[in-house]
Amino acid sequence: MSEADRIQLEGIHLAFGSRQVYRNLDCRFPRGEISVLMGGSGAGKSTLLRLMAGLLRPDRGRVVVAGEEITSLSERDLFRMRERIGMLFQGGALLDAMTVFENVALPLREHSRLSETDIRAEVERRLVAVGLPDTGGLMPRELSGGMLRRAALARAIVTDPEILICDEPFSGLDPLNVRRIEALLIELNRRLGLTMIVTSHHLPSSLRMASQLVFLIDGGAVVGTPRELLASEDPRVREFLEAETAGMPGFEAVPGVAS
Amino acid sequence: MISALRTLGYRTVMLLEHLGHMAAFVGEIGLNLVRPPFRFGRLVMETFDVGVLSLAIVCLSGATVGAVLGLQGYNTLTRFGAEGSLGAVVGLTLVRELGPVFTALLVTGRAGSAMAAEIASMVTTEQLDGLRMMSIDPIDFVVTPKALAMVLVMPMLNALFILFAFFGGYVIGVQLLGVDGGTYVTSLENAITFEDDVAGTLLKSVVFGLLVGIIATYRGYTAEPTSAGVSAATTGTVVTASVTILIFDYVITALWGV
Numbered sequence: 001m002s003e004a005d006r007i008q009l010e011g012i013h014l015a016f017g018s019r020q021v022y023r024n025l026d027c028r029f030p031r032g033e034i035s036v037l038m039g040g041s042g043a044g045k046s047t048l049l050r051l052m053a054g055l056l057r058p059d060r061g062r063v064v065v066a067g068e069e070i071t072s073l074s075e076r077d078l079f080r081m082r083e084r085i086g087m088l089f090q091g092g093a094l095l096d097a098m099t100v101f102e103n104v105a106l107p108l109r110e111h112s113r114l115s116e117t118d119i120r121a122e123v124e125r126r127l128v129a130v131g132l133p134d135t136g137g138l139m140p141r142e143l144s145g146g147m148l149r150r151a152a153l154a155r156a157i158v159t160d161p162e163i164l165i166c167d168e169p170f171s172g173l174d175p176l177n178v179r180r181i182e183a184l185l186i187e188l189n190r191r192l193g194l195t196m197i198v199t200s201h202h203l204p205s206s207l208r209m210a211s212q213l214v215f216l217i218d219g220g221a222v223v224g225t226p227r228e229l230l231a232s233e234d235p236r237v238r239e240f241l242e243a244e245t246a247g248m249p250g251f252e253a254v255p256g257v258a259s
Numbered sequence: 260m261i262s263a264l265r266t267l268g269y270r271t272v273m274l275l276e277h278l279g280h281m282a283a284f285v286g287e288i289g290l291n292l293v294r295p296p297f298r299f300g301r302l303v304m305e306t307f308d309v310g311v312l313s314l315a316i317v318c319l320s321g322a323t324v325g326a327v328l329g330l331q332g333y334n335t336l337t338r339f340g341a342e343g344s345l346g347a348v349v350g351l352t353l354v355r356e357l358g359p360v361f362t363a364l365l366v367t368g369r370a371g372s373a374m375a376a377e378i379a380s381m382v383t384t385e386q387l388d389g390l391r392m393m394s395i396d397p398i399d400f401v402v403t404p405k406a407l408a409m410v411l412v413m414p415m416l417n418a419l420f421i422l423f424a425f426f427g428g429y430v431i432g433v434q435l436l437g438v439d440g441g442t443y444v445t446s447l448e449n450a451i452t453f454e455d456d457v458a459g460t461l462l463k464s465v466v467f468g469l470l471v472g473i474i475a476t477y478r479g480y481t482a483e484p485t486s487a488g489v490s491a492a493t494t495g496t497v498v499t500a501s502v503t504i505l506i507f508d509y510v511i512t513a514l515w516g517v
């Protein structure tokens with residue numbers, strides 16, 4: 001693996017029962033860049049994130065994260081490896097028995113030697129950064145969808161991971177919240193140099209954010225820059241893009257996506 | 260014929276695999292009990308939750324069961340003119356059998372099912388995966404304090420059940436049916452010995468607590484991440500734990516004579 005790649009997937013095969021999800025999938029995710037995974041429902045976007053996070057093992061193939069092959073690691077070693085990764089789950093995955101503050105403070109309380117005062121200050125700083133000041137005392141169920149996603153983002157980045165994995169950060173959100181979370185992710189990437197892997201159905205924000213787009217199609221991956229993929233002659237990519245952009249003003253002019 | 264054999268083989272393999280997973284799960288809980296960090300705060304919280312959830316139902320059922328025992332015991336004993344032994348009959352039945360078994364069944368229905376449902380819904384909403392991604396072992400953080408709380412709470416609730424049942428029996432036998440109060444208490448005191456009866460009831464309730472704790476957390480932890488999975492984990496806990504409690508009650512009684 002080249003030093004420029006933060007995560008590399010090689011020859012991945014995975015099946016759930018009789019449903020083959022990946023057939024010999026190869027893909028690299030460059031360091032410090034935002035890669036967006038796209039594909040239809042059931043194409044295996046979230047599953048690919050779970051493979052990278054070590055929450056799932058492939059039937060065959062190698063998953064290399066920051067130079068370390070993780071498919072054969074024990075659960076203990078996976079815990080060590082995951083200290084490099086922050087993950088934003090689609091539903092937030094905040095612990096619903098704890099307040100927002102306790103949720104964001106949890107990774108610090110578990111893995112740092114910070115004093116309670118420092119933890120308090122750090123959590124407050126992160127909550128302000130995601131635009132949620134004064135919400136620490138609320139329970140997750142009291143938050144709206146967008147707020148929940150942002151609180152979960154605060155928790156995912158509170159330990160300053162090198163890699164941030166986001167599962168559908170925009171799904172079910174209104175355009176204002178989509179722009180807000182998109183801006184947060186771009187800012188994190190620019191300011192901290194975080195390597196980001198994001199799954200999304202949302203084509204406009206994907207095109208704005210991504211330096212690399214990964215289309216999951218027929219169990220494999222088609223990889224390229226947004227410009228390359230928009231100009232792609234691959235009928236499967238074109239079909240997806242045309243379906244996504246149908247009737248969307250401004251996209252008629254994009255070469256290869258004219259409908 | 261071949262297909263029947265194949266099904267039998269498949270079922271046996273699945274059962275063994277299931278038991279293997281469960282053994283590994285219990286081993287993981289055991290390891291977490293001796294390996295830091297020790298989560299006293301979470302243990303206290305879980306103990307409080309399990310205890311408070313079951314308190315009302317255990318006290319109420321205790322008093323009712325005691326009252327029924329008082330009534331049935333009196334009706335039977337009075338035929339032999341032995342109603343003076345009512346305290347002994349109520350006491351021995353409760354301490355040796357009904358106390359630990361009833362308490363365990365009630366706690367299974369109330370707190371055990373809630374425990375399984377809570378963990379299963381954490382699986383469904385990816386909260387356990389969220390913990391894993393924060394490099395926190397869910398068995399250490401969620402499961403172990405809950406299972407241990409069950410072991411700690413069961414003997415306490417058992418004692419409470421027995422106390423309320425004594426009281427229920429007293430109210431019916433002494434206040435309503437006219438057995439002498441002093442005789443009731445003295446016969447109860449004389450009949451119960453510490454090394455056989457009290458130690459026995461403690462042993463039973465600790466074992467039952469362990470069983471309910473393990474079954475409830477295991478069913479929750481291994482639930483399918485769907486709403487049907489949550490409901491299967493909940494009902495599965497009640498059914499499996501209830502049957503296991505009754506089987507172990509017989510085994511302990513047969514082996515230790517309590």
